[in-house]
Amino acid sequence: MGRELTSDKVELHEMENDDFSDLELIYHVRDALISVPLGNRDNYDELVGHLHPMQRPTADQVALLVTTLKALSGAVSYIDIVHHEALIYAFIQVSRLSMWNYGTDVMDALLELIISLAASNGKYVDMCLDMLVRNFVPPSYFMKMLKQPCGITRKCEVLSRVHAALKDISDLVPLAPMRLSPIVVQRMPNVFSKEHEIVIFVENMLRLESGAIGEIVGVTMLPALVDRMIELDVEIGWDGNLQDEAKDIFDMELEDVAEPVDDHDNDDMLSKGSLRRKCLQGNLVAEKLDSLMVLTFEHLESCQSSGRLAQVFDVLLTSFQKTVLNAYKSKFTQFVMFYACALDPGECAVKFAMELADMFICKVNPPITRMSAVAYLASYLSRAKFLSAAVVTSILQRLVNWCYEYTMLHDVDMNPLAHQVFYSGCQAIMYMLCFRMRSLMDVPRLKLQLLNMPLEPILKHRLSPLTVCLPTVVEEFLRQAKAARHFTTSESFVFNDVLESDLSRAFGGMDRLDMFFPFDPCLLKKSDGYIHKYFIYWSMVRTTYDSDDVSDEGSGSESENEEAMMMGSYAEKDLDIESVLNRMSITPKNSLKFGNERMPSRIRPSTSPESL
Known part of the structure; x- marks a missing residue:
C-alpha cells in the first residue's frame, strides 16, 4: 500500500481530496467497520453520514457518495448485519431515493454495492433484490417525462442497469431467481394503483420472463399477471x-x-x-x-x-x-x-x-x-x-x-x-x-x-x-x-x-x-x-x-x-x-x-x- 493509514482522524473526504488510491480507500472503510465492535465509531459514523441522502447535493457531495459506495463495495465482506445496522439502514435509504434521481455514475456505484452485498452473504440477497425491484417504477413526479425524449433515455439507462444487476446476482447466487419471484409479485401494484404505475411494472415483469433468467421466473411472472388482470376484470x-x-x-x-x-x-x-x-x-x-x-x-x-x-x-x-x-x-x-x-x-x-x-x-x-x-x-x-x-x-x-x-x-x-x-x-x-x-x-x-x-x-x-x-x-x-x-x-x-x-x-x-x-x-x-x-x-x-341454400351434396x-x-x-x-x-x-x-x-x-x- 502506498502509505500507512493509522490515524483515526483521517476522514474519507480528506482521502479523496488527497487522491488516495482505491485500495487505500477500501482499507480505510474496512478499518472503520472493524473498529465498531471494539468501541471506536468515529470513522464509522462519518462513513454512515456520507450515505444519508440529500435533497440537492453539490457536485462534491455526489463525488463523495460515489467514492463511499465504491469503497464499501470493496469492503463488503466486513459488513455485519448486527454491528453495522446504521450503515445498512443508510444504504437502504439511498437506494430508496430511486436510481431514477441519480446520474449514471451514482447508479453504477450503487448497483456495484448492491451486487457485491448480495454475493457476500445470503442474508442480504432478499434486501438487495427488493432494492432493485423498487426501481421498476419511477417516482410519480417522473411519469410525465416518460413520453419525452429525455425521459425515454433515462428509462433505458435505469431499467437496463437494473435488469443487468438482477442477472449478475442470479449468476453469483444461483438461488436468487427463485427468491426474486415472490418479491416481484409482492411489489406488483394493486388494482387501485395508477395505470402508468402498473403498466411500467408489468413491462418489467415481462422483460424478466423473456430475459436470461426467464426459465426460472417465467412460471411466476405470467400467472401473477393473469391474476392481476382477473382482479381488474371482476x-x-x-x-x-x-x-x-x-x-x-x-x-x-x-x-x-x-x-x-x-x-x-x-x-x-x-x-x-x-x-x-x-x-x-x-x-x-x-x-x-x-x-x-x-x-x-x-x-x-x-x-x-x-x-x-x-x-x-x-x-x-x-x-x-x-x-x-x-x-x-x-x-x-x-x-x-x-x-x-x-x-x-x-x-x-x-x-x-x-x-x-x-x-x-x-x-x-x-x-x-x-x-x-x-x-x-x-x-x-x-x-x-x-x-x-x-x-x-x-x-x-x-x-x-x-x-x-x-x-x-x-x-x-x-x-x-x-x-x-x-x-x-x-x-x-x-x-x-x-x-x-x-x-x-x-x-x-x-x-x-x-x-x-x-x-x-x-x-x-x-x-x-x-x-x-x-x-x-x-x-x-x-x-x-x-x-x-x-x-x-x-x-x-x-x-x-x-x-x-x-x-x-x-x-x-x-x-x-x-x-x-x-x-x-x-x-x-x-x-x-x-x-x-x-x-x-x-x-x-x-x-x-x-x-x-345449402345443396344436398355440398358446393x-x-x-x-x-x-x-x-x-x-x-x-x-x-x-x-x-x-x-x-x-x-x-x-x-x-x-x-x-x-x-x-x-x-x-x-x-x-x-x-x-x-x-
Whole structure:
C-alpha cells in the first residue's frame, strides 16, 4: 500500500481530496467497520453520514457518495448485519431515493454495492433484490417525462442497469431467481394503483420472463399477471341502467336491424347496440385492464417470433385452469388465451380446444368446472376464425358421443338440477352448430360425419335438453336444423318459451352457467384491435336458412371447401368493431320470432353483473 493509514482522524473526504488510491480507500472503510465492535465509531459514523441522502447535493457531495459506495463495495465482506445496522439502514435509504434521481455514475456505484452485498452473504440477497425491484417504477413526479425524449433515455439507462444487476446476482447466487419471484409479485401494484404505475411494472415483469433468467421466473411472472388482470376484470362495473336491463338474462342483441319502423326507432336501436361499449368509456379499471392485455398480446407476439410461444402457452394454460376458468364474472381476461391460440393455430389453438374438452369429459372434475369448461369450449369453437372445420367437427363429435352415452346411462325424466353437466354439454353442441352448421355442411365428408352423429336421439331423450337449455340458442338451432332438412327434431319439437323461467334457470343454478359465453365480442377498444381479425362475428356467419341454400351434396370440391374452412368459411376482411356494435340492438325476450331476425350476436351473460 502506498502509505500507512493509522490515524483515526483521517476522514474519507480528506482521502479523496488527497487522491488516495482505491485500495487505500477500501482499507480505510474496512478499518472503520472493524473498529465498531471494539468501541471506536468515529470513522464509522462519518462513513454512515456520507450515505444519508440529500435533497440537492453539490457536485462534491455526489463525488463523495460515489467514492463511499465504491469503497464499501470493496469492503463488503466486513459488513455485519448486527454491528453495522446504521450503515445498512443508510444504504437502504439511498437506494430508496430511486436510481431514477441519480446520474449514471451514482447508479453504477450503487448497483456495484448492491451486487457485491448480495454475493457476500445470503442474508442480504432478499434486501438487495427488493432494492432493485423498487426501481421498476419511477417516482410519480417522473411519469410525465416518460413520453419525452429525455425521459425515454433515462428509462433505458435505469431499467437496463437494473435488469443487468438482477442477472449478475442470479449468476453469483444461483438461488436468487427463485427468491426474486415472490418479491416481484409482492411489489406488483394493486388494482387501485395508477395505470402508468402498473403498466411500467408489468413491462418489467415481462422483460424478466423473456430475459436470461426467464426459465426460472417465467412460471411466476405470467400467472401473477393473469391474476392481476382477473382482479381488474371482476372490478369493472357497469352503468346502472345497463344493470337493470341485464336482469332479463335472455335479452338479445341483433346485429342486423330489419326494416325499422321509423328513424326514431332505428336511433334507439343503435344507441342500445353500443350501450355496453359506451358504458366502459372513462372506466379507469377497464382502461388498466385494456392496457395490460395489450402488453400481454405484444409479449405473446415476441414469444412467437423467438420460437417460445409453445412454452409460454403451457404456462398460460395452467394459469387459465387455476384462475380464469372458474372466475366469477370474467369478461375479458380470457382473450389472452384466445390471442395466444390465434398466433399458433396449428398447435396452441388445437391444444386449448382439446384441454377444454378433456376437462368437460373428466368425471373427476367438479360440475362447476366441467360446465365452465364446455361453455368456454363452445364459445371458443364458435368464435375462433383460425380453427379449421375438421378440428371443430372432431371436438363436436366428442361432445355428442359423451352426451349420447350419458343418455344411455340415465333413462330418466327431465331434471335440470340433477343433470347440469349433461345440459351444459347439449347447449354447447347447439350453440356451436348455430355458428358452424352451414360451414360444416359445405364440406361433403364433414357433412356426412355430422349426419352420422347421434344428435337426434340426444335431443329427443326423456331428459329433454331442448326444453331446459337456453331458449335463444335452442330456437336458432332448430331454425337452422329445419332449413338444413336433416334433423327431423326441428319439425317435431314445439318450442315453449314459458318453460324458460322454471327450467333453464334451474339448469344454470346460482352460477348461471346456462348463459355463459365467454368469448362474446371483446368490448375493450385497444384489445379488440388485436382480436377482431381472428374473430367470427355473427354478421359473418352463413346460416342454413340464408338465401344461398345449402345443396344436398355440398358446393365445390372438398379441397376448396376445406381451404375456405381453415379460416371459418368467412371472408377475410378487417372489421370495425365500433360499426359492428353500433348495428346491434337489444330485443326483449318476448319478441322472439323466426321471421327475418337473426340469432343474438351476444347473449348478454359474459358481460352482465348477473353472469358467471
